[in-house]
Amino acid sequence: xxxxxxxxxxKITKRGQNVTFRCDPISEHNRLYWYRQTLxxxxxxxxxxxxxxQLEKSRLLSDRFSAERPKGSFSTLEIQRTEQGDSAMYLCAxxxxxxxxxxxxxxxxxxxxxx
Amino acid sequence: DQQVKQNxxxxxxxxxxxxxxxxxxxxxxxxxFLWYKKYPAEGPTFxxxxxxxxxxxxxxxxxxxxxxxxxxxxLHIVPSQPGDSAVYFCxxxxxxxxxxSYGKLTxxxxxxxxxxx
Numbered sequence: 593x594x595x596x597x598x599x600x601x602x603k604i605t606k607r608g609q610n611v612t613f614r615c616d617p618i619s620e621h622n623r624l625y626w627y628r629q630t631l632x633x634x635x636x637x638x639x640x641x642x643x644x645x646q647l648e649k650s651r652l653l654s655d656r657f658s659a660e661r662p663k664g665s666f667s668t669l670e671i672q673r674t675e676q677g678d679s680a681m682y683l684c685a686x687x688x689x690x691x692x693x694x695x696x697x698x699x700x701x702x703x704x705x706x707x
Numbered sequence: 708d709q710q711v712k713q714n715x716x717x718x719x720x721x722x723x724x725x726x727x728x729x730x731x732x733x734x735x736x737x738x739x740f741l742w743y744k745k746y747p748a749e750g751p752t753f754x755x756x757x758x759x760x761x762x763x764x765x766x767x768x769x770x771x772x773x774x775x776x777x778x779x780x781x782l783h784i785v786p787s788q789p790g791d792s793a794v795y796f797c798x799x800x801x802x803x804x805x806x807x808s809y810g811k812l813t814x815x816x817x818x819x820x821x822x823x824x
Binding site: 687699 | 752796811813816
């Protein structure tokens with residue numbers, strides 16, 4: 593297993609376009625998280641799944657954002673009608689649901705630039 | 708509201724000396740704390756953690772101290788090495804009693820550590 597994989601690594605899009613990111617977690621991990629990190633800030637929680645169920649969404653996740661994990665494996669994060677304020681690093685992480693979050697493994701992220 | 712704060716944006720130390728990174732939190736319901744290290748173009752990697760029932764946890768060169776009454780934790784790196792140069796984030800979590808929030812992490816803003824040879 594090569595860890596948490598995120599694609600693409602970089603995405604440049606024009607304002608108003610839709611973008612979709614993909615995350616492939618560690619195979620035995622049943623929890624999958626999305627975070628967003630802007631310059632000079634720490635990662636901010638967006639949402640997480642346990643298997644295919646989306647258990648929590650942050651108020652940061654506006655109606656333009658949607659995340660899915662259809663078969664409890666990979667996940668996609670879609671942003672509709674992108675705005676310049678959406679420019680950030682989008683991080684995915686996975687873990688097991690039991691135990692403490694030491695086993696929280698992050699991917700390398702997708703850097704989104706909205707021009 | 709910033710529930711986890713790292714008030715020092717950067718820290719510079721000499722190789723071999725001690726690095727002390729600080730973190731404050733406001734939510735007394737947090738009961739598990741972690742430090743992550745992040746290199747450019749990579750995701751954060753777990754470094755060390757501490758449960759609220761402890762006041763110290765040590766792993767090699769890294770020690771985390773927790774002062775619950777002050778809502779403060781610190782990471783000590785001794786001795787510091789140039790390879791430790793990275794951004795360090797502290798994070799906090801609710802335990803199982805937090806219900807569905809368990810596993811969700813609240814991060815500080817990060818401290819850039821530079822260790823000079």
